[in-house]
Amino acid sequence: MAMLHIVNKSAFGNATLNSCIKTATQGSSILLIEDAVYAAMGNTSMADIVKEAMNKASISVLGPDLAARGMDQSKVIEGISVIGYDGFVDIVAETDNVQSWL
């Protein structure tokens, strides 16, 4: 069953994204929204953990939340797809179930 994991907490000083990554199985999707979008950037202390997670899960990040926070889309880790609200809807529709890591 294809699972979508949605994370909305900053990965710095909060274990949520780490727990999500450890829980997500092969072929699942992880979507970073709200304060979680910072973890999609290529030059942070979280980048290696996120890159490692891309071996088993496809990771995407919500573009409007990046823009709101002044984060440059061109500096997002290569392989993470930047999506809009329409893409958000598509992913939810494509997956069988959703876990929100609130």
Added chain:
Amino acid sequence: MSEPWEDEEEGAIKKFMFINRKAPYGTIYALESLEVVLISAAFDQDVSLVFSDDGVFQLKKDQDPESIGMKNFSRTYRALEGYDVEKLYVDKESMEERGLTEDDLLVDVEMLSKEELGNLMNEQDVVLSF
């Protein structure tokens, strides 16, 4: 009869430090802190602002929160100078962890180590955490 606030010692100035540790937009802390900072400044207090942990993201350039339906309050940080709020300190380590440099920030700040921030904290009369 005089009002209670008129009995206060003339020009009593306290050292206020505001410690900002949350990213903007995801929670209301950053905006609320800014409101209180402006109030303190209106009372001519000695105000220092510290940005640490995810709080450093509050000062990131190019914020454009219209697409998430929120007000861009980041411009207000640039206006603080006009209220004589000029002591802005940023935790160096927090910046490095988040891949940020001084060039990424929309205001001039002083980058300090956690030890230096701790010493500065010790000098305050009031410390407010957000």
